[in-house]
Amino acid sequence: MSFQHEQRFGMLFITTNLIGAVMKVLGVVWLIAIILQLPKQVRMFLRDREILQGNVPVEMEGAEELFREVCKELGIRRKIRLFANDACYSPVRIRIVRPAVLLPYGMECDEQELRMIFIHELTHYLHHDLAYKVACFLICIIHWFNPCVRNLVEHYEEWAETACDVSTCEKGKRYFTKTEYALMLLRHAEEDNGDDPEGHVLSLYSNDNEIERRINRLKTVRNIKKPLPKAMLAILTAVLFVGNSIPAFAVGDMLANGYEEVYESTSEFLAESQKVKMTISAEGFKVNEAGEIEIPADEVNPEGLPEIVMEGDNKAEATKFYNWDIPANTYGRSFEFTCKSGSRIAIMGKFDQTIQAGIIEPNGNRRCVIDSSVISHTFTLDQAGTYNFYVKNTNDFEIHVEVSVAY
Numbered sequence: 001m002s003f004q005h006e007q008r009f010g011m012l013f014i015t016t017n018l019i020g021a022v023m024k025v026l027g028v029v030w031l032i033a034i035i036l037q038l039p040k041q042v043r044m045f046l047r048d049r050e051i052l053q054g055n056v057p058v059e060m061e062g063a064e065e066l067f068r069e070v071c072k073e074l075g076i077r078r079k080i081r082l083f084a085n086d087a088c089y090s091p092v093r094i095r096i097v098r099p100a101v102l103l104p105y106g107m108e109c110d111e112q113e114l115r116m117i118f119i120h121e122l123t124h125y126l127h128h129d130l131a132y133k134v135a136c137f138l139i140c141i142i143h144w145f146n147p148c149v150r151n152l153v154e155h156y157e158e159w160a161e162t163a164c165d166v167s168t169c170e171k172g173k174r175y176f177t178k179t180e181y182a183l184m185l186l187r188h189a190e191e192d193n194g195d196d197p198e199g200h201v202l203s204l205y206s207n208d209n210e211i212e213r214r215i216n217r218l219k220t221v222r223n224i225k226k227p228l229p230k231a232m233l234a235i236l237t238a239v240l241f242v243g244n245s246i247p248a249f250a251v252g253d254m255l256a257n258g259y260e261e262v263y264e265s266t267s268e269f270l271a272e273s274q275k276v277k278m279t280i281s282a283e284g285f286k287v288n289e290a291g292e293i294e295i296p297a298d299e300v301n302p303e304g305l306p307e308i309v310m311e312g313d314n315k316a317e318a319t320k321f322y323n324w325d326i327p328a329n330t331y332g333r334s335f336e337f338t339c340k341s342g343s344r345i346a347i348m349g350k351f352d353q354t355i356q357a358g359i360i361e362p363n364g365n366r367r368c369v370i371d372s373s374v375i376s377h378t379f380t381l382d383q384a385g386t387y388n389f390y391v392k393n394t395n396d397f398e399i400h401v402e403v404s405v406a407y
């Protein structure tokens with residue numbers, strides 16, 4: 001959010017009563033929807049756990065030896081188990097902590113097809129696809145209300161399978177061709193369709209359309225055998241960063257403007273009450289269009305309160321943030337800020353009693369706001385020079401303020 005929006009400072013959003021009520025309702029709805037998803041996820045977890053208890057050693061002759069051979073060829077040193085399970089109707093890789101590959105119990109295929117299956121499932125392991133799918137699952141639970149997230153996750157899962165297919169054909173090109181691999185996918189998909197009407201989560205194939213898309217991509221997607229030069233990668237990265245950043249900043253600013261309009265349209269009574277309060281507290285001083293009280297230099301600390309200089313520094317940075325505690329009955333003055341015309345000094349704080357906070361201009365005059373609830377105000381500096389920020393705490397207790405300065 002750009003600096004012109006006061007709500008960027010201190011709190012993520014400054015709310016009115018209406019905005020706060022809407023936020024609470026939406027928060028409760030979001031939380032209830034997540035809670036309602038939990039029983040289904042627990043049932044799925046318990047069902048999968050019960051199914052995996054039926055794992056038995058693979059009886060197919062030579063399968064275990066071939067599996068170990070493929071693991072060695074792919075450079076996998078970790079112990080990955082191979083099981084058969086009568087509840088599994090297609091080959092699948094399971095578990096992140098104790099990885100294993102499951103084959104349907106009683107599955108019959110020749111050595112070439114078995115090698116294809118093993119390379120495919122172990123490539124999923126090398127790509128960490130299962131961990132990413134778990135992350136996608138959690139993201140979908142949190143963003144249940146966002147169809148764009150669900151659509152993105154679906155695309156990710158499809159392209160994860162495509163990447164695995166391409167890698168499988170590349171790693172196994174000594175043993176089989178892309179055509180043979182595609183025929184294997186079609187044959188097993190036709191055999192598996194309809195075996196599990198509930199669409200069990202352990203299924204490797206969801207439907208014919210997915211298999212068709214994967215085979216079509218195999219025809220067009222290829223491995224990059226020669227990596228791109230580092231300079232080209234740097235240029236592409238920069239283009240991608242700029243291309244994503246510009247719309248992100250534009251949308252962020254648009255949302256900030258929209259929120260500011262909502263805030264202003266729902267805070268009319270609050271704004272009027274603050275204006276009346278400041279006008280009464282001004283004691284005859286001028287109140288400018290920004291709602292700031294303008295006080296001459298000789299009236300900076302007429303009460304004679306003890307004065308302290310608040311700690312900090314004035315290094316040349318675009319924006320500096322400060323957190324200060326002002327003791328009871330004390331006039332707190334900051335060090336000098338050397339600012340250009342058009343710079344901004346913002347204040348945010350929440351107080352139980354009335355305080356006065358503002359800036360001291362180069363000529364000694366001050367502009368301030370006076371309030372007793374939430375203060376969030378930005379002072380725009382109309383001349384170059386040295387400025388001070390000050391807080392006058394006439395209460396019998398310490399207060400905390402947050403200030404930012406944009407040079």
